[in-house]
Every structure is written in C-alpha cells, then in structure tokens.
Amino acid sequence: xxxxxxxxxxxxxxxxxxxxxxxxxxxxxxxxxxxxxxxxxxxxxxxxxxxxxxxxxxxxxxxxxxxxxxxxxxxxxxxxxxxxxxxxxxxxxxxxxxxxxxxxxxxxxxxxxxxxxxxxxxxxxxxxxxxxxxxxxxxxxxxxxxxxxxxxxxxxxxxxxxxxxxxxxxxxxxxxxxxxxxxxxxxxxxxxxxxxxxxxxxxxxxxxxxxxxxxxxxxxxxxxxxxxxxxxxxxxxxxxxxxxxxxxxxxxxxxxxxxxxxxxxxxxxxxxxxxxxxxxxxxxxxxxxxxxxxxxxx
Amino acid sequence: xxxxxxxxxxxxxxxxxxxxxxxxxxxxxxxxxxxxxxxxxxxxxxxxxxxxxxxxxxxxxxxxxxxxxxxxxxxxxxxxxxxxxxxxxxxxxxxxxxxxxxxxxxxxxxxxxxxxxxxxxxxxxxxxxxxxxxxxxxxxxxxxxxxxxxxxxxxxxxxxxxxxxxxxxxxxxxxxxxxxxxxxxxxxxxxxxxxxxxxxxxxxxxxxxxxxxxxxxxxxxxxxxxxxxxxxxxxxxxxxxxxxxxxxxxxxxxxxxxxxxxxxxxxxxxxxxxxxxxxxxxxxxxxxxxxxxxxxxx
Numbered sequence: 355x356x357x358x359x360x361x362x363x364x365x366x367x368x369x370x371x372x373x374x375x376x377x378x379x380x381x382x383x384x385x386x387x388x389x390x391x392x393x394x395x396x397x398x399x400x401x402x403x404x405x406x407x408x409x410x411x412x413x414x415x416x417x418x419x420x421x422x423x424x425x426x427x428x429x430x431x432x433x434x435x436x437x438x439x440x441x442x443x444x445x446x447x448x449x450x451x452x453x454x455x456x457x458x459x460x461x462x463x464x465x466x467x468x469x470x471x472x473x474x475x476x477x478x479x480x481x482x483x484x485x486x487x488x489x490x491x492x493x494x495x496x497x498x499x500x501x502x503x504x505x506x507x508x509x510x511x512x513x514x515x516x517x518x519x520x521x522x523x524x525x526x527x528x529x530x531x532x533x534x535x536x537x538x539x540x541x542x543x544x545x546x547x548x549x550x551x552x553x554x555x556x557x558x559x560x561x562x563x564x565x566x567x568x569x570x571x572x573x574x575x576x577x578x579x580x581x582x583x584x585x586x587x588x589x590x591x592x593x594x595x596x597x598x599x600x601x602x603x604x605x606x607x608x609x610x611x612x613x614x615x616x617x618x619x620x621x622x623x624x625x626x627x628x629x630x631x632x633x634x635x636x637x638x639x640x641x642x643x644x645x646x647x648x649x650x651x652x
Numbered sequence: 653x654x655x656x657x658x659x660x661x662x663x664x665x666x667x668x669x670x671x672x673x674x675x676x677x678x679x680x681x682x683x684x685x686x687x688x689x690x691x692x693x694x695x696x697x698x699x700x701x702x703x704x705x706x707x708x709x710x711x712x713x714x715x716x717x718x719x720x721x722x723x724x725x726x727x728x729x730x731x732x733x734x735x736x737x738x739x740x741x742x743x744x745x746x747x748x749x750x751x752x753x754x755x756x757x758x759x760x761x762x763x764x765x766x767x768x769x770x771x772x773x774x775x776x777x778x779x780x781x782x783x784x785x786x787x788x789x790x791x792x793x794x795x796x797x798x799x800x801x802x803x804x805x806x807x808x809x810x811x812x813x814x815x816x817x818x819x820x821x822x823x824x825x826x827x828x829x830x831x832x833x834x835x836x837x838x839x840x841x842x843x844x845x846x847x848x849x850x851x852x853x854x855x856x857x858x859x860x861x862x863x864x865x866x867x868x869x870x871x872x873x874x875x876x877x878x879x880x881x882x883x884x885x886x887x888x889x890x891x892x893x894x895x896x897x898x899x900x901x902x903x904x905x906x907x908x909x910x911x912x913x914x915x916x917x918x919x920x921x922x923x924x925x926x927x928x929x930x931x932x933x934x935x936x937x938x939x940x941x942x943x944x945x946x947x948x949x950x
Binding site: 517525555 | 777778779780781782783784785786787788812813815821823827831834837839840841842843844846847848853
C-alpha cells in the first residue's frame with residue numbers, strides 16, 4: 355500500500371509570495387507607489403490581533419504597503435462605515451480588509467457592503483459574489499477557496515470533466531469553491547448537513563473539498579481510492595496528553611492517507627495559502643485599479 | 653406500467669397570475685398608482701416583438717401598468733443607456749426589462765449593468781446574481797429557474813435532502829437553478845458538456861432540470877425511475893409532415909414518461925411560467941421599493 359502524497363501548502367504559498375515579491379517592483383516603477391493593503395481591526399480579540407499582525411508582516415515582506423487601522427470595540431457603526439469610506443476614497447489603498455467577526459453591536463454585512471468592490475480583497479462583497487457566479491474575470495474571489503483551487507491545479511493540471519464534491523455551503527468557502535470548480539469545467543456537487551448518504555456522495559468524487567468545520571467528520575472509507583482531497587478544516591480538539599489541544603482537519607487523514615492520490619495536511623495545507631492569496635488579490639486589485647494588465651503567474 | 657404525471661405549467665402559471673391580480677388592487681389602494689413594468693425593445697426582430705407584445709398583454713391583464721419603449725435598431729449605446737437611466741429615475745417604473753438579444757453593435761452586458769438592481773425583474777444584474785449566491789432574500793431571481801422551482805415545490809413539497817442534477821450551466825438558467833435548489837437544501841450537482849458519463853450522473857437524481865437547448869438530448873434511460881423532471885428546452889425540429897416543424901424539449905419525453913413520477917411537457921410546462929414569474933418579480937419589486945412587506949403567495 356502506497357502512501358498518498360501530502361500537498362505542501364506552505365511551500366506553494368512561499369512560491370506564490372515569491373512571485374508576488376518579483377512583480378511588486380514593476381508596479382512601483384510604473385506607478386511611483388507601492389500597492390497598499392489596509393486592514394481594519396475593531397476591538398482586542400487576541401486571535402484577530404494575531405491574524406492582523408501576520409497579514410501586516412506578510413504584506414511588508416513582499417514589498418507592499420501595510421496600513422493598520424485599530425479601533426476600539428465600542429466604535430459606532432457610523433464611525434466604522436466612515437473609516438471604510440475614507441479608505442475607499444484613498445487612492446493609495448488598493449485592498450481593504452475588515453477583520454471579522456466584528457463586535458456584536460456592529461453589522462458585519464453592512465460594513466462589508468460599504469467596501470468598494472474593486473478594493474474588496476476578501477471577496478465578500480455581493481458584487482464580487484455575483485461576478486464570480488456569472489464568470490466575470492474581474493471578480494475578487496475569497497482567499498481560501500481560491501487558494502484551494504490553486505493547489506488543485508498545481509497538483510492535477512487540467513480539472514475539466516473531473517467529478518468534484520464540495521462538502522459545506524458557506525458563503526466564504528463552500529459556495530465560491532463550487533463556482534470556481536464549475537469554472538474549471540468540473541462536474542460539481544455541493545453536499546451539506548442535509549445531504550442523504552453523504553458517504554456515497556463523497557465516494558463519487560475525483561476531487562473532495564471538505565469545508566464543514568467538524569473535526570475528522572469525513573471518514574477515510576468515504577473517499578474513493580485515487581481521489582485528491584483538500585481539507586479546509588482547522589479544528590482544535592483535545593490532544594492525547596491531558597490538558598493539551600491539537601489542530602485537526604475535517605478529514606480523518608490517517609484513515610484516508612493510504613488510498614488517496616494526494617491530500618492537504620492540517621496544519622500546513624490550506625492554512626498557509628490564505629494570506630498568500632490575500633496578497634495576490636491585493637496585487638491584482640492594484641493592477642486593475644491602475645488600468646494595468648494583471649501579470650502572469652498570479 | 654403507469655404513466656408519469658404531466659406537470660401542468662399553464663395551469664400553475666394561470667393560478668400565479670390570478671394571485672397577482674388579487675394582490676395588485678391592495679398596492680394601488682396604498683400607493684395610489686399601479687405597479688409598472690417597462691419593456692425596452694430595440695429593432696424589429698419578429699420573435700422579440702411577439703415576446704414583448706405577450707408580456708405587455710399579460711401585464712395589463714393582472715392590473716399592472718405596461719410601458720413599452722420601442723427604439724430603432726440603429727440606436728446608439730449612449731442613447732440606450734440614457735433611456736435605462738431615465739427609467740431608473742422614474743418612480744412609477746418598478747421593473748425594467750431590456751429584451752435580449754440586442755443588435756450586434758450594442759453591449760448587452762453594459763446595458764444590463766445600468767439597470768437599477770431593485771428594478772431588474774429579469775434578475776440578470778450582477779448584484780442580483782450575487783444576492784442569490786449569498787442567499788440574500790431581496791435577490792430578484794431570473795424568471796425561468798424561479799418558475800421551475802415553483803413547479804417543483806408545488807409538485808414535491810419540501811425539497812430538502814433530495815438529489816438534484818441540473819444539466820446546463822448558463823447564467824440565466826443552469827447556475828441560478830443550482831443556487832435555488834441549494835437554497836432548498838437539495839444535494840445539487842451541475843452537469844454540462846464536459847461532464848463524463850452524463851447518463852450515470854443524471855441517473856442519481858430525484859430531481860432533473862434539463863437546460864441545455866439540445867433537442868431530446870436527455871434519454872429516458874438516463875432518468876431514475878420515480879424522478880421528477882423539469883424540461884426547460886424549447887427546440888424547434890422538423891416535424892413528421894414534410895416542410896413542417898414542431899417544438900420539443902431537452903428530454904426524450906416519450907422514453908421517460910413511463911418511469912418518471914412527473915415531468916413538464918414541452919410545450920405547456922416551463923414555458924408558460926416565465927411571463928407569470930416576470931409579473932411576480934415586478935409586483936415584488938414594487939412592494940420592496942415602496943417599503944411594503946412582500947405579500948404571501950408570490
């Protein structure tokens with residue numbers, strides 16, 4: 355029995371960041387400024403603070419401008435929307451990311467709806483969801499599913515005609531993932547909590563994308579021998595050692611690894627892609643906004 | 653062998669038009685004006701002229717205002733966009749429909765993008781595609797797939813957990829159909845010209861929606877016994893009698909009728925729904941624009 359390949363998302367992400375870093379100087383030379391990513395952080399949530407710091411660091415490392423806007427948790431909806439409008443109007447800002455979730459008194463959807471779709475590097479604005487749905491190439495696509503697609507194309511090449519099953523139907527992963535795979539001419543099925551006999555539905559797939567947020571829900575026996583598996587889950591569970599925790603995905607990888615062609619590990623698979631794709635989206639947005647062609651290799 | 657039921661789209665559409673006609677007087681009483689549908693027809697294409705006339709007649713029959721704007725085929729893009737902008741600004745217009753296709757020198761997409769999404773009763777604007785994708789209940793949904801969903805819910809009741817296969821991935825039927833079925837918690841597969849072994853993919857389905865525009869492409873043997881079939885195709889083919897033509901769907905109905913639970917005939921199934929749903933969308937748009945709750949039964 356041969357072991358399936360572990361897809362190295364960390365290495366792919368590093369390569370993507372390298373290509374971005376190679377392209378940035380050309381943009382700077384043409385426009386006289388760096389591409390700029392503005393990240394808005396409301397409140398003191400420790401996890402959100404860590405994410406925002408990582409994004410800022412990665413942005414600077416590829417030669418782009420990182421702008422952080424920290425606001426107190428008690429900021430009003432009006433003040434936050436005013437800040438987003440200022441960033442919309444600021445020509446040095448190419449990408450705007452509002453770190454979610456926002457404190458409970460704020461309306462995530464209303465804030466996201468305020469972002470200029472051309473600067474919506476998270477791809478959460480309804481205009482970008484619509485552009486993705488109709489196949490408009492100017493869509494800014496949510497980072498996680500776009501990162502998954504990049505890994506799949508790198509691993510498999512042409513995806514046309516392959517049977518893909520996406521498990522999960524969230525607006526930020528499952529649904530855009532299905533749209534992207536359809537755009538690559540896969541036969542796409544979306545499975546979810548109401549799906550009957552999900553094991554046999556998943557068993558049809560050449561490509562499985564699991565995005566449910568439930569630890570090791572997808573059993574090894576569900577997966578067809580030779581399939582390629584993308585595990586989007588990041589679930590913290592108790593570790594063997596008392597009092598410790600560990601991170602596992604949505605797929606029972608130990609059960610699947612012997613018969614899959616390839617699978618993304620957790621951690622180290624999809625996770626590292628997200629920030630790299632955010633930088634990619636920012637660089638694409640900068641080019642599109644400047645009327646420049648989108649460079650190859652992004 | 654029992655014959656499958658023929659789903660009577662004509663009767664359902666008549667019922668829907670009746671419910672619309674019952675609701676219109678209440679709107680008129682509250683707002684002091686009729687809901688208004690503006691249809692723009694460019695050029696003299698005979699088929700388009702017939703469609704526009706039918707839409708106008710149906711609009712008046714349910715008590716709404718029909719406004720027709722006929723423009724010569726040589727109208728410029730700027731003039732056409734100006735007309736749409738005037739209709740956007742006109743408060744008595746609740747729905748705007750630009751009859752497609754436009755003459756070749758005009759840009760369909762740019763014209764559609766000009767329509768106020770709140771008046772886009774065809775549901776073709778990217779904002780409505782995005783709202784449908786993210787599950788926003790204020791989405792205006794393309795008439796044909798919404799009509800198909802109405803027939804399915806009328807026939808089957810709760811669709812949750814059913815296996816649905818949509819054949820075809822156009823922006824006006826296949827893709828929104830898949831979104832609607834996903835919204836009803838079906839397990840949804842989208843099949844298309846690049847799908848391998850499409851017969852076996854279709855054979856999984858409890859619900860088949862065929863929207864490919866190829867006469868009788870879907871064979872009876874592809875369809876699982878007991879499935880419910882919606883045939884969106886309207887294809888003109890040579891009739892048995894020399895020199896005559898007839899209309900057939902995308903499904904080989906004669907092969908399927910003995911083992912399906914129910915199927916929409918062609919003509920008389922999906923076709924009659926389209927205009928009724930257009931009137932429904934116009935009435936919904938009128939209520940939403942007026943800040944009134946959307947009435948039950950639409």
